[in-house]
Amino acid sequence: MPASNAPSGRRQPYARGLDLKNGRIDLSHGAGGRAMAQLIDDLFAVAFDNPYLAQQHDAACIPMDVGQGGGGRVVVSTDGFVISPLFFPGGDIGSLSVHGTVNDVAMAGARPLYLTVGMIIEEGFPLADLKAIVQSMAAAASSAGVSIVAGDTKVVERGKGDGIFITTTGIGTVPDGVDISANRACPGDAILISGSIGDHGVAVLSKREGLAFETDILSDSAALHGLVADMVAAVPDIHVLRDPTRGGLAAVLNEIAMASGVGITIREKAIPMATAVRGACELLGLDPLYVANEGKLVAFCKGEDADRLLTVMRAHPLGRDAAIIGECSDDPHRFVQMETAFGGNRIIDWLAGEQLPRIC
């Protein structure tokens, strides 16, 4: 019974240090008692250090300046990360879980400010791996200028999870006058992409058990809010922004066509792609249009704004390979089509089944 553990004398919060080198997560780390408090104090609080987290509430109280009058707009987004493997060329589940949610907030034209983190960890998970992931999250958050203000840790028995799953929620604010939304694409809009497609998916696949192949491709995992801020400053009337993650460019274009009621035509030759990604996709029988990206965005704007937007994108390190890849048309069928490199025409449908499970 716990009561038999009565301390003698002045209470020392933790009898022993957390063994971050050789220790493993056990069920007590999710039980709400001393072991969990120690994990939070010795690992999370140190890595994510900020005044909001230091309040040590279950809930964080955060300032939110939404403009004069207090009636401004807040943007919130949530995303779960179940990627396998947890560590991959160019990133890990920690940095990915920050970038992915920062990007979802940024795609509304918002400035990301705060993140919350929910971890579901499998019993037996190495504390050294957890430390690496947490430090990677902290570095990604710091570099993106967001504070991790609240969190939660649950532990499930061995065999009931898969290492670690991370769910992040992002909160940000949108400047007045910015209205970026998947349903705002219009016939005549130009479609731009910020860089090459397929890097993330191929990098992750290259480390999958049973699939390992040689490649220098790194995941493109990155926080895009800085690029978005530059873009919005140059062209405040951007109609749509979207990051082509799960389901790739094909899924995102279909979502936008459906939401906006337009047709879309893209040109295969115009879509940036690394030679190694093209090769890996051919080898594995994958269509790169459906492969996930984690540091790219697609933008829709008026045709007349396209060149200006492209110039701004190319001036940013995360947009230097940006390209205009197509345009919207008036099409009641809402088809997404591609002019192929060989001069043909192909319908780009949504993915019906699944191509790459657990890519993010």
Added chain:
Amino acid sequence: MPASNAPSGRRQPYARGLDLKNGRIDLSHGAGGRAMAQLIDDLFAVAFDNPYLAQQHDAACIPMDVGQGGGGRVVVSTDGFVISPLFFPGGDIGSLSVHGTVNDVAMAGARPLYLTVGMIIEEGFPLADLKAIVQSMAAAASSAGVSIVAGDTKVVERGKGDGIFITTTGIGTVPDGVDISANRACPGDAILISGSIGDHGVAVLSKREGLAFETDILSDSAALHGLVADMVAAVPDIHVLRDPTRGGLAAVLNEIAMASGVGITIREKAIPMATAVRGACELLGLDPLYVANEGKLVAFCKGEDADRLLTVMRAHPLGRDAAIIGECSDDPHRFVQMETAFGGNRIIDWLAGEQLPRIC
């Protein structure tokens, strides 16, 4: 290849309806393509229907009135739910995931407004169970007056999860002048609890495989924001509020003693407990002080405010069994002690190991 699925004629978004009766989750439901969109449209969007979710962004744009000047305070909290079994007497993982996070926000004295939901579902999970859980979430959110404004669904392979895990994030606003925090307990403060302890943990345990026993005990899972609003209106200077979930009353009292630098003494006789809960705990060798609750709160206030606060709590349906259970003292050791029913004195330490895994 997906491209071979080109539709003919005007696009129908989904070829077949979702089989919510006999269907099962497969990996395609998390792949970002057509199956995932169908799951979102046919199940989540219908159940959680609200104008923010209907924006169909990855991020929801939500109004947030933080008072004149826009410098007000927003409260955010996140919680993962991995409870086993998923359905238990008095609730399920869906209602629990709403109540738990609504309560974390409410414990800052805030009014909960919005929730986001991240689901991690195991391949093979019955769609009928998912529908029941989603409808339970929707009902709990509606009854708590919160909108579910953004969500995410991931699917992991069979054997890499355990049915469904749900992470919710809650956002609310705090009225000016309210400052409720775990570090505000003072010597002389009275400690109140809103009702009986141990109901949730015992109700869940009664359905565990290998542990099943007869009991009429229901989980106390409930949203406490209404009770909190009444309490704050009557006694704006409440010092601390906390819901004793994982780790039970013992963990919460120790956290508060540690954060505020006070000693705490509670009286065993004063703590409300159902006879059946007491019996089940004796049978299972559990200490009810460490058993999770999901619809109770602990409040700390000045001694002179205690009777007024108690009266208001008892006037609310979720506080009708409220009681004053102890007080804070000046104690550099920050001990939590209990005067036992037999006249003895016992140190109530934190739980060192774990008593009840996956109770929430």
